[in-house]
Every structure is written in C-alpha cells, then in structure tokens.
Amino acid sequence: MHAIVIGAGFGGIASALRLKAKGYDVTLIDRCNRLGGRAQVFERAGFKYDAGPTVITAPFLFDELFELFNEKFSDNVTLVPLKPWYRFYFADKTTFDYGGTLDETLDEIAKIAPKDCDGYVKLLAHSKRIFEIAFIQLSDKPFHQFKTMLRLIPSLVKLRSYETVWQMVSRHLTHTKLRQAFSIQPLLVGGNPFNTTSIYGLIHYLERAYGVHFAMGGTGAIIDSLSQLMQRQGVAVRLNTTITKINVSNGIATGVILADGTSIEADIVVSNADPTHLYETMVAKKAQSIANKLKLSNAQFSMGLYVLYFGTSCQYPDVAHHTIWMGARYQELLADIFDKKILPNDFSLYLHRPTATDSSFAPAGCDSFYVLCPVPNLQGSINWSTEGPKLQQRIIQALNDTILPNLKSTIVDPFHMTPENFKNDYLSTHGAGFSIAPIFSQSAWFRFHNKAEKISNLYLVGAGTHPGAGLPGVLSSAKVVDRLIKPIKQSQTNSV
Numbered sequence: 001m002h003a004i005v006i007g008a009g010f011g012g013i014a015s016a017l018r019l020k021a022k023g024y025d026v027t028l029i030d031r032c033n034r035l036g037g038r039a040q041v042f043e044r045a046g047f048k049y050d051a052g053p054t055v056i057t058a059p060f061l062f063d064e065l066f067e068l069f070n071e072k073f074s075d076n077v078t079l080v081p082l083k084p085w086y087r088f089y090f091a092d093k094t095t096f097d098y099g100g101t102l103d104e105t106l107d108e109i110a111k112i113a114p115k116d117c118d119g120y121v122k123l124l125a126h127s128k129r130i131f132e133i134a135f136i137q138l139s140d141k142p143f144h145q146f147k148t149m150l151r152l153i154p155s156l157v158k159l160r161s162y163e164t165v166w167q168m169v170s171r172h173l174t175h176t177k178l179r180q181a182f183s184i185q186p187l188l189v190g191g192n193p194f195n196t197t198s199i200y201g202l203i204h205y206l207e208r209a210y211g212v213h214f215a216m217g218g219t220g221a222i223i224d225s226l227s228q229l230m231q232r233q234g235v236a237v238r239l240n241t242t243i244t245k246i247n248v249s250n251g252i253a254t255g256v257i258l259a260d261g262t263s264i265e266a267d268i269v270v271s272n273a274d275p276t277h278l279y280e281t282m283v284a285k286k287a288q289s290i291a292n293k294l295k296l297s298n299a300q301f302s303m304g305l306y307v308l309y310f311g312t313s314c315q316y317p318d319v320a321h322h323t324i325w326m327g328a329r330y331q332e333l334l335a336d337i338f339d340k341k342i343l344p345n346d347f348s349l350y351l352h353r354p355t356a357t358d359s360s361f362a363p364a365g366c367d368s369f370y371v372l373c374p375v376p377n378l379q380g381s382i383n384w385s386t387e388g389p390k391l392q393q394r395i396i397q398a399l400n401d402t403i404l405p406n407l408k409s410t411i412v413d414p415f416h417m418t419p420e421n422f423k424n425d426y427l428s429t430h431g432a433g434f435s436i437a438p439i440f441s442q443s444a445w446f447r448f449h450n451k452a453e454k455i456s457n458l459y460l461v462g463a464g465t466h467p468g469a470g471l472p473g474v475l476s477s478a479k480v481v482d483r484l485i486k487p488i489k490q491s492q493t494n495s496v
Helices: 010-021 060-067 102-112 116-137 146-158 165-172 176-181 185-189 198-210 219-233 275-282 290-297 331-340 384-400 419-426 471-484
Strands: 002-006 025-029 041-044 047-050 079-081 086-089 095-098 213-215 236-238 243-249 252-258 263-265 268-271 304-312 322-325 349-352 367-375 411-417 458-460
Touching (some): 086 176, 116 165, 165 198, 185 198, 252 268, 304 384, 349 384
Parallel strands (some): 002 025
Antiparallel strands (some): 243 252, 252 263, 349 367
C-alpha cells in the first residue's frame, strides 16, 4: 500500500519513517530543493547558517526514529549539551545565565532577586506537574474525539491551564527581569506569553529534564542523517515538487495532484503542510466538516519572523551560543506585534552563535550569526521590501552598540528573511512563523486534528496540529498519527 507525505519538515520526515516501519511504500514530497521544511541550510561566502530551528530539547524523539530500524541516532549525529542554555542580555546591560544544574540556576537568580529562589523552585515543580500530564501522557495521544477533551477538564483546571504563561510565572516570581526571562518560552512556539495558555509552561521542566543541546554540524546535520536513514529504508523522496490539491472521492482521500497537473494515487495521505493552507486551498470545501470550517474562520495566527543572517571577520568569544537580547519594552512590544500588528522601532532578539560550539560554521577566526526578531505576520500592512532592509540596519546598529562591538566594520554578507519568505517558500498562511497561535482555544481538541474530520485516510502533522509547534511538538504529532494508522498487515484486512 502506498502512502504520500506532503511536506518534508520534521513532522513529515518523522511520519514517512514511521509509515515505512509499518510496511507502507512511502513517497515524501516537498516543494523546497532540500529536505527539512523550515530547517533549510544556507551556505554563503564560506559561512553556514541553519535557517530554522536551532535548539534541541528532547533528543529521545530522534532516538525513537532510528530505533524503528534498529539503528542509533548517536551513531549518526553528535549532540553537545550547552551551558548556559540561554544568556539573557537586558536593556540595562546586565545579564542572566539560564541553564546548568538547579543550584547554578538558583545562584544566578540570587544575583538578581534572592527572594525569588524559592519561587523558582515552586515554578519548576508546577511545570513538572504540567509536563507529566500534558507532555508525557498527552503529547502523542489523538485528540480528534471531544470525549478525550472532556475527560481532561478536571486535570486542566487543577493545573490552572486557564492562566496565561505570564500569570503562571508572575505567581511565583516577583522581579521583572526574571518574569520576563521565564515567560519567553511561548515565543519559541509562536505565542504571546500574555495570552498563551500556561500548558506551555511545561517547557521549563522539559529543558530541565533533558537539557538544551546543539547538533554538531547544526540542525541541518540532523536532517542529513534522517535523509540518509530514509534512503537506507527505501523511502522515495521528491523535491522541488508542489502539491496543489488532495483528491477526495466519496469522503476518502485517494491521492494528490501536483502543480503540473500530475495525479498520484495513494492509500494514505499525511499532510505536513500548514493546516490552514491545506484546508483553504488543497481540500474542496464541500468535503470538509462544519467544525473544521469554523476553526478556519476563527483562526488566530502566530507572529511572523524576521531572520537576519551574517558572518563576521573576527570572533566574539564572550557571546554565548544562545543569547536572548531583551529590549526595554516587553508587554507593550508584544502587544504591538501580536495585537496591533504594527512594526515597532524597538525589538527583542534571539541571537544564535553556532561557532561558539562548532567552528565548521565559519572560516577560521570568524563567527556565524543568526538573529531572530519577532514581527507581525502578514495580517499587518507592512511593506517588507522597504522595511526589511531598514530593520536589518537597526538590528545591526543595536548589536554594534551592545554585545557585538564594531559589528558594522566586521560584518560579512548580511541577508534576511521576512514573513513574505515564509508565505512564499513554505506556504505558511499570513507568513506566520508557527502556524496558528498556541492559545487555549486552539489547543488539544480545539487545535487542527491529526485525523481529518469527514475525510478518511487523510492525516495531519506539524506545527498547526496537536500537540503544537517546536521540534518536540511536531515530532510528537507524527507519533499521534503513528497511533492512528494500522500496520500494513492489519490494514490489508481492516479499513484504516
């Protein structure tokens, strides 16, 4: 039996491997010229850049994919634990290193607000309770039946999931800097801490439980290792190929139509496309459920991403592998980005310096940098052809004046991506960086289901589906689909 997987991001690759392990003939199709979805790799002027995700927090999810075929992830990719996990650089030029042992974190907290040490321990304990239910028990479980959600309501109430991440953090910590530092996690999956459900507070314990890692060679090295695994197992891969429609006959997905009009038949279709794009343009409206149409019409989207890449002709050894560069404004800045959808003059940044760990990203004596700046998605009326270069210069100036002195004279070949690139390259609706936002009304059963409603044999994975965005989320979405699809021997005698 033949399975087609649409989109070769991490969710699509994981689904292809899991389907292959079940005995399916699998074809993985993607419109990019390289596997990885948003995890592309750019190489320019002797420098290398991971284009997308850079933080590895749940390596066991990669272990599982290789173990399907009696192989070891560690034989293919070298992961290095980072310390600190993140360095926060505040507007007053003070810093806070987060990561390492619990005692080391408490020592860092004590430098800012000693009375918040106890609060952090309590915050971590609460995060662990969320993690044990929301991640361990539920992240790989199907949520397409409402009764599943009903059974969870008592636990969700007990965990105070009605709180936002900001409210959860503020209950435990009093100092503004620490509240900011421990509430930024939703931004890593596309959410505003001031309206993202505190379910995502589990990220605190996820990092504590498994650490924060970097793959030598970058995230692209993980993609290369997964590509080689698929080759060894006989997964067919077609790149530079766009799927425009899914054929649905009598409520059953029967295959796909390519941009050139070619039809390919399939017994199973798994979509790693943005689900809002999938249902808006790839599946006929008459084939969709009313509930699904309501989700589309009421969808709230994550912010957009502006990503600046550049090399430097010197090294900045005092800059950590991961730096969170905080602007003077926090809640007001996020309101501009998420609610007003305007491009402010100020910003906060995530700065990635892979050469702090892996010298292969730059020529000898040089550094490679990736700077991520949250911006409004394309629902804001921003002319990125003019504002993109302006923002690039503002970011370079800000870094030049702070943690990268003399950057303007050492910078090499800067270039950037805007939400327009996310829309055009990845078919992300409104150029959103992480599909729909992780608010409570778009979580669990309320999120796009991993099993399509009203259409048999169509399944969904990726950031816009349960359990959500981020590498642990999209890899877990493939585990959900794995649970829903029977192995080939069973599916030959029973309907899937």
